[in-house]
Amino acid sequence: MIDGEMQAFALTLDKFLEHAAKWRPDAQVVTARDGGGTERIGYADLMVRSRRVSAMLAGLGVGVGDRVATLAWNSQAHLEAWYAIMGMGAVCHTLNPRLTAEHLASMIVQSQARILIASADLAPLAGQILDRVPGIEHLLLIDAVGEEAPQGAPSAAPIEPLLAEATGEVVWGGFDETAPCGLCFTSGTTGAPKGVTYTHRSSFLHTLRALQVDGMAISGSDSILAVVPMFHANAWGLPFAAPAVGAKLVLPGRHADGASLARLIAAEAVTVGVGVPTVWLGLVEHLEATGGELPSLQRIIVGGAPMAPALMERIEQRLGVRVQTSWGMTELSPTGTVAPLSAPSQAALSGRPAIGVDLLLTDADGTPLSQQRDAEGHLRVRGAAVVQRYFGHDAPATDANGWFPTGDLARIDAAGNLMITGRAKDLIKSGGEWINPAEIEAVVGALPEVSLAAVIGRSDAKWGERPILLVETQGEVSDEALLASLRGRVASWWIPDAIYRLQRMPLASTGKIDKIRLRSEYGGG
């Protein structure tokens, strides 16, 4: 072996906050408070507080590898808990407050977390979880002072007094970079929720992708509004990416309505907003109703759900921003691809994979398609931040060649750009042939009067299933006009048998259209 060495540098997440504390000590993390106020702290002070949370957790017996659960909105205190837990080598198990206590309890039973950190206004839900999980020894409340502890909790306390009493110093880092840092269960829209265990290394490398000019292009000069929740899929990695470059990070707390976001964007000179499409629809509707401009806003990064071209155009025009589409999954940490700023704005395209991510199109059985460009197939993915094996599973989550089957249907164009064309499990089987709801939704969603469109299969005695269309509109549009938009664009037998108009499209816990609920309400035939 050749002589000489380069320096050791473990890819652990504590380094992001330490870097920010040293090089951007005064760059701020801003949290929206109930009632329109804000709380703000610089990275240097945030690290001091976060280390105190580590010391407090150590005092409660938390050690390397232990799981600590959080049930909280995007807030400074939640961020402090993240770094406290991960920095000391424990594992942050994030819980989605939009799920039921029963579901959440079953997840905590699996992770064996003995401590639950919850936003104070979620104390009732936390209490219901405690009732079901005797293994939880401590419930610590953040995000408010003086809230009542839920009845029957073994040990429920606001976190602040405990921090004031915490003594001692906990060393951050020092463990192997492949140590786990986080645990998140999939939203379970296509089956039972499965746990994904993130490691320091996988999330570190995922973060470096978010900083790339051809990716999310997160810069230290940005003010980033993270509407994507910290309680699911790492808030797309923004709580790592922002301190990694010392960017200002703006956290909306529990308020993701248009008025709250507009106020935050204006007050904090937000340059980049990140969240699912429906969030930005709310912002646009608010501005359309009340007037007003948001001149600081330059870009919006969307993902988590298909972006309707009409909505994208509406957002770009009303807000005067560039919308960057992206594709990801809980299993991908979560970002797979991002449409780069240098590409023309196009709703359907989610960009080429960056180094560290690789894509493969297969048939339904997992055999690679002979043609991988200008072709459509079942999407598989491989990479540094992709799941290998789910929490608690013996079998790998990948195929024999290491590819993870995403369950998405996709097209890859000649230039290598990814276009998600649907979910394999969403497909409707009608008369023995497949109908892809996503293609129908894309056409109807392109109509300016349509805010959100969903197509599901309805049981049909003759055909097995037939497609029906559910729409939320923002203007007058006749059923005939809706169907006319489809003629010549999709096969005639793909045209929905019925149209339902919804006041509000039901959204699942992650902000995506809740097709499970739509199917249970409208799919019976």
Next chain:
Amino acid sequence: MIDGEMQAFALTLDKFLEHAAKWRPDAQVVTARDGGGTERIGYADLMVRSRRVSAMLAGLGVGVGDRVATLAWNSQAHLEAWYAIMGMGAVCHTLNPRLTAEHLASMIVQSQARILIASADLAPLAGQILDRVPGIEHLLLIDAVGEEAPQGAPSAAPIEPLLAEATGEVVWGGFDETAPCGLCFTSGTTGAPKGVTYTHRSSFLHTLRALQVDGMAISGSDSILAVVPMFHANAWGLPFAAPAVGAKLVLPGRHADGASLARLIAAEAVTVGVGVPTVWLGLVEHLEATGGELPSLQRIIVGGAPMAPALMERIEQRLGVRVQTSWGMTELSPTGTVAPLSAPSQAALSGRPAIGVDLLLTDADGTPLSQQRDAEGHLRVRGAAVVQRYFGHDAPATDANGWFPTGDLARIDAAGNLMITGRAKDLIKSGGEWINPAEIEAVVGALPEVSLAAVIGRSDAKWGERPILLVETQGEVSDEALLASLRGRVASWWIPDAIYRLQRMPLASTGKIDKIRLRSEYGGG
């Protein structure tokens, strides 16, 4: 330990070319040929050729960990050799053709390379090296066909016929990511050249920094002119960064004069030029003499030497580009910091360190300064791509706390931006007090008539040393005007005792001003 796993993904450099070959197969590597022509190849074909070079080298007995030396310009064939050597786990020992055969021979004796790959026009120098190093078994000539093999070579051959005969397949990757990939000796401007051993991991992480929006911001939509030589300090990592995003890479061969560069930039729609300041001075002078515009060019990244504000302004105005300053060293792989595009253009500032790089100011003895901002001191650095121990050395290159002493003097401003203020070994001791030549050079260099300025110490019977000024000018400027520019800007006893006007400032092998030569010619007193 918590259950569940993320996928394994070794940070090895072969992945960059494989990624480009798959996702940007047609993006080009363009090489300037003698006489104004160009050679071009897509990444997919380049990988095929590079794998054939691996097979050929394997046939000559090269295995994992073996060193293969290259003595070549920036060219497609050199790039093929790099990936061939590194991809198979061998170590690419780059040699600087501007050094003497004697120096180069002593480096090869140390690395024990048995194969030397050289640009055909460097065959005479290669022959002189062979005469001195009997251990070299094969001299392979690239970059031209039908060149004569140098006399007395044990086995000298153009590479192309060997590639045509090469059979078999060599697997790339599969070794540990901390395996060495490259070896480069420091330029030795401040002592005997020392070897720096790069690893796959260190260069991979260094590359990810070059892709960051706050760093070099290398994008797949860029056409990058790499004037920085592949024969020293990895051409600042561009041969890794370009394929990592599938950017077009333009290689100037041996011609870095203004006319050649202007032709290449125009013909290949270059968007980013990267090289030492003097290269761009040549380009500006050419355009000033001949007229013409280079509308595709957006940015120039400079480093390796202080950037004179006047030259920077001249480049920005004449070329209509943004100049980004940077700081680095062979020991840093080589980039330390880069001024981000989002910061105001300022010659002296080299930006804040990115995650993975950390800086410390100390006194001359290595004790950290109590104040690290708005302060000046001796610069130390730590990070994922910084040398830990030189090739062949027993002692670490770092201090007890893991900091590498750069030998640079630096100021870090309140916002954390690095400003290199001089070289510790350049300091002039006059009457027992220190004079910093870099500060004097910066003032004189700001005059529009001054192209290049150097201050060195001249032996002085009374004071020990006294500063003298050497200038290359581009317009009329009196000695009195040169000195007047300094009055009130530096201490009166810092004002040089003499001024020498040079037709051409002597440049060292890396394009920096050759102060060793200036001292030997003018420093005797």
